[in-house]
Amino acid sequence: MITFKFRNKLTGMQFIALGFFLLILVGTFLLMLPISTKAGESTDFMTALFTSTSATCVTGLVLTDTFTHWTLFGQLVLLALIQIGGLGFITIGVSASLAFHKKIGLKTRGNLQDSVSALQLGGIVKLVMHILKGTFLFEGIGAILLSIRFIPKMGFITGIYYGIFHSISAFCNAGFDLMGCFSPGSSFTAYSGDWLVCITLILLIVIGGIGFVVWENIYVHKLNFRRYSLHAKMVLSFSVFLILTGAVLFFFAERNNTLLGMPLHEQILCSLFGSITPRTAGFNTVDNAALTDAGKFLSIVLMFIGGAPGSTAGGVKVTTIFVLILYLRSTLTHTRGVNIFGRRLTADTVSKAACVLFLNLSLSMIVGFIICCSQNFTMADTLFEVVSAISTVGMSAGLTGQLNLLSQLLIIFLMYIGRVGSLSFALAFTDKKKTAHIMQPEEAINVG
Numbered sequence: 001m002i003t004f005k006f007r008n009k010l011t012g013m014q015f016i017a018l019g020f021f022l023l024i025l026v027g028t029f030l031l032m033l034p035i036s037t038k039a040g041e042s043t044d045f046m047t048a049l050f051t052s053t054s055a056t057c058v059t060g061l062v063l064t065d066t067f068t069h070w071t072l073f074g075q076l077v078l079l080a081l082i083q084i085g086g087l088g089f090i091t092i093g094v095s096a097s098l099a100f101h102k103k104i105g106l107k108t109r110g111n112l113q114d115s116v117s118a119l120q121l122g123g124i125v126k127l128v129m130h131i132l133k134g135t136f137l138f139e140g141i142g143a144i145l146l147s148i149r150f151i152p153k154m155g156f157i158t159g160i161y162y163g164i165f166h167s168i169s170a171f172c173n174a175g176f177d178l179m180g181c182f183s184p185g186s187s188f189t190a191y192s193g194d195w196l197v198c199i200t201l202i203l204l205i206v207i208g209g210i211g212f213v214v215w216e217n218i219y220v221h222k223l224n225f226r227r228y229s230l231h232a233k234m235v236l237s238f239s240v241f242l243i244l245t246g247a248v249l250f251f252f253a254e255r256n257n258t259l260l261g262m263p264l265h266e267q268i269l270c271s272l273f274g275s276i277t278p279r280t281a282g283f284n285t286v287d288n289a290a291l292t293d294a295g296k297f298l299s300i301v302l303m304f305i306g307g308a309p310g311s312t313a314g315g316v317k318v319t320t321i322f323v324l325i326l327y328l329r330s331t332l333t334h335t336r337g338v339n340i341f342g343r344r345l346t347a348d349t350v351s352k353a354a355c356v357l358f359l360n361l362s363l364s365m366i367v368g369f370i371i372c373c374s375q376n377f378t379m380a381d382t383l384f385e386v387v388s389a390i391s392t393v394g395m396s397a398g399l400t401g402q403l404n405l406l407s408q409l410l411i412i413f414l415m416y417i418g419r420v421g422s423l424s425f426a427l428a429f430t431d432k433k434k435t436a437h438i439m440q441p442e443e444a445i446n447v448g
Helices: 002-009 012-032 045-056 072-087 089-099 106-116 124-154 156-171 195-209 212-221 230-254 264-276 293-305 318-332 347-375 379-390 405-420 422-429
Strands: 338-340 343-345
Touching: 012 045, 012 072, 012 405, 012 422, 045 072, 045 405, 072 124, 072 156, 089 124, 124 156, 124 195, 124 212, 156 195, 195 230, 195 264, 212 230, 230 264, 230 293, 230 318, 230 338, 264 293, 293 347, 293 379, 318 338, 318 347, 347 379, 347 405, 347 422, 379 405, 405 422
Parallel strands: none
Antiparallel strands: 338 343
């Protein structure tokens, strides 16, 4: 009864933030058990906390190599955290309730709407069913395709397990991999020219990153783009633009560096992978630490943008950047209102986009500055690590294993903020609506 009353006092954002926090603590406890490590010894609290946060927040940054440090039990704990963190614990909880034919109350429906970033409350339970069916369908197909390549090298059972693990990790945009069996920290560099592995991972990342609401539009309206909601149109069009533009820029930035010596088809494949994985999967087919400054800068920009709202991806989201670009266009052209695809965006949408951009950018700059002062890293590598954390990407320029205690705590905080959402986290503490009875008089100032 006390628990129920406490839950009712929480806002939707507070409930989501608390839920992820508790899930991280449970994961930390399980990873600290001796059964979780191949050495048979208890993992220290900070390493377990860092890894649990990274898995729950579907990031992928690690202090120890996943294959060499964790046993099968530890890896399964990580996989469970990734799946729950990717779909959202509320989605999993509602699914369990539906399985036992329990009614879903209005409060839970509201929390679920916040969790998956649904545009309306109506049909939210039906959307959850589509999310579950789509998730297991895509992850299942991905596991089969990856197993085709892994089984000949690793054997039947291990090959299937690797296929399942990496399919879930890719779809949830988590970035955890077991490729340490070849070389610790190598990710998918050994498969840089393998079209089956790379294209399968790319499709899983993209499908997981476009968002559940967009799935619903595609499911209902098939390929009739004109009937899609404005949200789906903006997500799909801007995502395609970022993928293609990012691939071309990555190719020219790295053609004489990490792509040097590769056949043209492998360079194209790596460029495409290098454009998609920063938003926000965390895998890599080339050495991130060896990227040119231009390549790192491009990756930072793509990581910062991220995927779509209500998806398994992080970042400030493609809609945030698209809205602000449209707002800039309307300002420069003296157009009344922000218009796209025959619709006008609300003022609240523009304000929210500006807040999200400012919060994420400010946190990245502040934490980056603190880590630079604390450990004397280069600003480029530090920003790469920091943006990777707050955007829940998991790509690393090689600094993760060198982080001191303060830096680890800051990265943990950013990963958590990135998964919950910087604006959502702020609203969790300021969600008490205050209405001003009297509006203050206006006065102009100079801007720009």
